[in-house]
Amino acid sequence: MDVSSLTIRRGAPADAPAITALARRIFHESFAADNRPEDMAAYMAVAFGPEQQRRELSDDARTYFLAEHAHALVGYALVHAGGEVPDCVIVRPCVEIVRFYVDRPWHGAGVATPLMLVCEGEARRRGARAMWLGVWERNSRAIGFYTKRGFRDVGSHHFVLGTDVQTDRVMARELDTSSHGDGDVQRK
Numbered sequence: 474m475d476v477s478s479l480t481i482r483r484g485a486p487a488d489a490p491a492i493t494a495l496a497r498r499i500f501h502e503s504f505a506a507d508n509r510p511e512d513m514a515a516y517m518a519v520a521f522g523p524e525q526q527r528r529e530l531s532d533d534a535r536t537y538f539l540a541e542h543a544h545a546l547v548g549y550a551l552v553h554a555g556g557e558v559p560d561c562v563i564v565r566p567c568v569e570i571v572r573f574y575v576d577r578p579w580h581g582a583g584v585a586t587p588l589m590l591v592c593e594g595e596a597r598r599r600g601a602r603a604m605w606l607g608v609w610e611r612n613s614r615a616i617g618f619y620t621k622r623g624f625r626d627v628g629s630h631h632f633v634l635g636t637d638v639q640t641d642r643v644m645a646r647e648l649d650t651s652s653h654g655d656g657d658v659q660r661k
Contacts (some may be wrong), residue, residue: 476542476583481591484537484549489526492537495546499574507611509597512635525563529581538591539574540584548575548584550592554599561628562645564603567597573606573615589622596648603648607632607641619644 484492497517505513519525529535534555540548549571558567570592575584596604607630608615616626624644632641 476587478542479547479584479587480541481538481587482541484530484539486527486530488537488539489523489530491546492526492530492539492549493521493523495549495576496526496572496574499576502577503574503612504609508634508637512637515635516633536572538588538594538595540588542579542584546576546577548588550574552592552595554596554601554616558605559628559630559643561643562603562605563627564645564647565646566599566601566603567603567605568599570606571606585618586622593648597650601648602650603645604644605645607643610640610642616644622646628654 500517500521501513529551530537534553537550538550538552539546550570553569553571556569558565558569573592575588593604606619606624607625608619609632610629623646625646626642627645628643629640630643632639646660
């Protein structure tokens with residue numbers, strides 16, 4: 474796939490339906506085979522809905538970044554400044570990457586790296602010295618990508634999917650705060 478015309482922009486409340494549709498589909502494709510249908514349905518009902526995404530998009534502490542190709546949404550990230558930080562993340566201030574997904578047909582096509590660079594830029598803009606995220610311990614592909622981007626495993630925390638309490642690895646990385654240009658939102 475050609476990413477030369479990839480654009481990354483900040484999400485706006487009007488993007489809520491498109492984010493919801495992509496988020497629900499990617500989450501289901503990624504995790505349904507390894508989880509009970511009732512747990513998937515319960516989690517997705519709370520996490521992914523146009524009203525939920527609209528609330529997140531309207532929250533000044535949260536920033537959505539949308540990766541688009543030919544005006545189609547191919548990936549997204551949600552950065553949260555504030556909120557609870559696990560004790561194992563020792564560098565502060567920090568921001569959380571709450572969600573980071575690329576649509577399956579675009580895996581390996583070069584979407585994830587520029588999307589992560591924009592998240593890094595947002596973290597710096599917010600004065601963070603580090604970023605952290607939780608990733609399911611069984612999601613080796615994502616763990617590999619985050620490791621390549623400089624994240625390291627610093628601990629674990631629980632993630633509740635419906636009624637199933639799962640273990641997420643907590644990964645964190647310090648930011649080079651002397652660099653400010655890497656994460657600018659790209660406009661083409």
